[in-house]
Amino acid sequence: MKGLPVLSLLLWLCSVYFVGIYLFVSGFLLVRLEVNRTSGCGDVLQPGQEPADFCRVQPRFRRVVLLVIDALQLDFARFDPGNTAPRPYENKLPVLEETVSSRPAHSRLYPFRADPPTTTMQRIKGFTTGSLPTFVDVGNNFASSAILEDNLIHQFVQTGKRVVFMGDDTWESLFPKKFHRSLPFPSFNVKDLHTVDNGILQHLYNTMVGDDWEVLVAHFLGVDHCGHRFGPDHPAMAEKLTQMDGVIRSVIDRLQNDTLLVVMGDHGMTDTGDHGGESQKETDAAVFFYSPFPLFAGPLSQSEPDVVPQTDLVPTLALLLGVPIPYSSVGQVLLPLFPPHGQTEGAVGGLSQLEALWINAKQVNRFLETYSTMAKDIPPESLSQLKDTFSQLSSEYLTTIRGGPSPSPELATSLQAYLTSVRDTCRATWAQFNPFKMAAGLAILTLACLICFILSELSFALNGENRSGLKAQVAVALTAGLCVAVCQLYTRGYIEVLWCVAAAAFSSELLFLWRARQSGVCAVAKNGSIAPKCATWLTPRRLLAPPLLVLLLRCASLLSDSYVVAEGRVVTFLVFSLALYIPVHLNWDSLLLPPSHDPLKPAGLLPSPALSPSTVRKESSTLLSCLGLLIGSLYLSLSFHSCREEQGSCQPSPFLSPLSRLQDSQLKNLHYILSVVSLGLCTYLLRCCLRHYGNLNSSGGTVFTARCILPLLSVCLGLHWAVSATPEDTFRNLTELISLAQLALPRAAFCLLGLGLFLIWLDPLTVFVKTRAEYSARGPSLPPPRYRASTGISPQAELHHLIPQIYQRMRRSLDDGELSGGSEAESRPAVEAYGLGTVYSAPLLLFCGLLGIGLLLLHPEGMALSFLLLLLEMAALLHIHASSTNLKGLQGTFSGGYNVPWTPIVLWSLAATQFFHATGHLPTFPSIQWGAAFVGFPDGHTGTTLPASLVTLNTFAAHILFAVGCPLLLFWPLVCEIRGSRGGRAFGEGGEDAVMEMRLRENPQQFSSALLQLATRYLFIHGAQVFASVCAAAILRRHLMVWKVFAPKLMFEASGFVVSSVFLLVGVTLVARVDVAVGRWFKRLIPDASR
């Protein structure tokens, strides 16, 4: 086999796909321009007054205490005295309600609505800058970098206020060197409930009593971490909230008259304790204002807002403390905190409601003007409308100020309406797309899909031609890229690398298509037999064959949000339909049952003597039982699904939560035993399979991996689960040991996994050679030893169930050149090679299994069952494919070659998506299993690459396993072949030998083209799905659900494609590596054997 051309062709295809995806995504994901200007004291002047420094004016409050309780959901803050049986998170913060009812002029509790994404860093950005988040920011949560936009902290520091900060260290990275004093505590370890909070409490009260601060920020993380670890409905949450209640009480006691207290949650949490999305439970937090000095004009009235948007905190705090509102804030002041107009005089100080609104509106208008000169994304008509509104309002206000009639309440209302409409306009337009990039990405992706399809249909005709072709493509691509770069340099003065790469990809695609057309014509001209193939590959009849129809349905389903929401079930439905189609189709071709004896049929037409009814019946029953297994695992896999927030009445699978969250110890034990049993079953089945085909006899690296590393890895995994499931407070004296084990066991497993994969790579051969002189007496009269070698085998080999692979045929074909076929079979020494028949599939299978167990380590324990189902479904698919090929081959309709038809490949790749869902994943950001980043690193990470790659491996585990195992589809029909069923040429005496995968070595040309075809078909199926979700995102970019459903789906589909293609390449490379090793092995053996 020529591995290199196949690999390089695949690499080129993948990179073209990547370029297309990257181009589209960079045009699709929103970019909001950051305005790098800051407000100053001079530019917020009161109209009609002499120029005075705004910051010099005596503010309403001198100091503020900002207590941020991470994930303080609205329900936590409410107090219901009628609730006699509160849940762990209810009625645990009575202080808020008590204060509000006893001192209504001093305090308020509002619902506080965050903008999605509800992740902590985005929220800190949101409630300090006052601007709206964009989609791109989500990815930055691992490495939060400093905020460059104007923000509250900057303004405080600018006006000489001393900011003291304690708590979540995210702040420290967002505002480096801004704080007067800072006490950051590590936030990354979500299992740690107390470090941050206790650290704050050690310093909070001392600091408050002191007088070296004007702004005190304390960010508590315990509630959030408790939610992540145990969920809200857990006694630990009650404990944590009660602690917070005490904190708030003590802070209130220590407040002075000139100090404002704000207690707020940055976001909420779902019923499972997660956040990040935009369901109401995640966005609705609570905010509580309190001051020892009367703050509000009166008790709670009707005119007060129902819900306070999070951005509104920024202008309110700024004006209350007498600092300018940050430049790019689009928030609106909270009116109830300002006195009504006309009551400002006297001791109160500060601004009246109307003044505050005016300053706010002026700032927002200034921001809008600056922004509209920098970016053109706000639609001009709404911009001009907003400007008109503002100029009208400002003239009205100015007449009021200059001694006109007393201000009407309508003015305040219309100022508020103006601010609200600015905010809504911004929210709507910060979904800005780059249509050129999107169109270019779509074009490249379309061509890439087309190329994949052509390549997969014509791989046999094209493979020979393309050996030199790739060089030309690379050359053309480089030229085109350079041309575009030079053009850009001349016209614009700078180079945008993206466009160069796009031009390169596009030109190489066009070149490929042109060459394919040429060579297709050539092939037709040269060889008449290919002509029908070329002519018919694009007819509607072929395109609408059921497997492609199922693929089409799958792609169409990505265009509807309902189907994306129900994706797990949709894919299972499609897999089930296509699986049922296989026996129905076989029956339609009368291949499923042995044909009834037909006296009319002339005997000569019977295809082969192998067509005995018993063989057919055996194959059919294998097929049907595997179909049953497949259907069973499909059905069971439905019970491992997680739930999207859109699915109302859906219960997430009980296996998804880690064992440490379960409180019932009996249930815990049951789950643990189930997980360990299925893990053991996985390992056992894998070993059984290898042993069955005689791959465990030699002493190479792969065999060592299978014999030692695989069981060891499983043991490590089982122990790790046991350790991580132990409750923290049961073995107090063993705490050190447990924490050591939590560190060491997963790391040992990672090392074993790495070692195993490396050994497989190093020495992939699993062949055990036995040279026997007396074996040469074997003639055609002897029954070929099929399953058990009867005589003279070493005891070690005799123990196992072997398939002796007869090497003779191989040698004969190799020696034919030298010996010109003259020698007799009896005179040659024979070599028996055990496990040669599965020489390609055994390392691949082991690689796949090892990887599977490694990936299981990153999942919650209960997923072991799901991984067992995955293994079973893989086996069922392979066997169904093998026996349907056999059935076709048995009855003479075998088409020749080793090409894998569409049906099994479509099933294989849909199964990847199906198990993406059945391992508890969903294409949404909040459902990412962040816990995977802490396996083996319970104390968090320093870098971002390692946790990111661990989370990626966890998320796309199913994609990885199915992509690596993809070449097995090519090998399995050969592994399970029925003797003498194929290869009409060698049908004589030689046909009786079980040659299995050695057939592939006899036909390296066909082997490589079949492998290429398989890989391109797999890539095409995944690529078509990416294409469909790209189309969905492009067409529905103004759809209501685009940020909730389509954009995350696109991201997941694209990353899934990238991961799949990388691991498909790994699988193909492994096959090429084995091929090289087999070639070497033969070279070594031949002089040896013919000695």
Add this chain to the structure above:
Amino acid sequence: MWDHEIRAMASTHAIIAASVFMVTVLPAVFVPGFSVYGTHLLWLYLVSGVVTAVSVAVFWLLGITPPTKKHSLGYKLSRLFRSCLYFFLSCLFFHTVVVLYGAPLIESALETFSLAVLLTSLTTLRCLCVLGPNVQAWIRVFSRHGAMSVWDTCLQITVACTMVGAWLGAFPIPLDWDRPWQVWPVSCSLGAIIGFLTGLVAAPAWIHYHRKHLTYKCK
């Protein structure tokens, strides 16, 4: 050559289709509170019953049912018993398949079973009428060269149409349109019945147009 057979088939199908139509319209006019969505299960069972009765009657009158070898009463009774047994088993089979396709296991078991009964009376019953209680023959019919008469070809077409209709009927279920026909199992049973009616029309038409190319082995 088969003109009178095709004509017989067309009129049979017309009778069955008319009975399905009547059983939908008549109760809607005369029975208060009857509607296809509202009292769906009732309608389902009505359709199943009528299709069963009419098919059995028509096929018995036409004499399509393969002649029994023995004419003893006991043999006929055992055939009848086996037919009933197969009917029931086929209901269970369809129920299992529908559940495996993703229907709720316990909650709406009655609805699922009703759908299974409908599918059985639209497909299996026809097999019973045309081929008798002989599973081997059923499996044989559904292959490329398995049809032995015009009626076998017709059976292939109607059964395939019904199945595809029921399969397509599952498609609108996940959509968030909140229509009354999206409720389980309304869309599937509607799909099955529409597919069945299409099959009733399509089978004679297809056979008529392809009558030159159809060749059957003698029985």
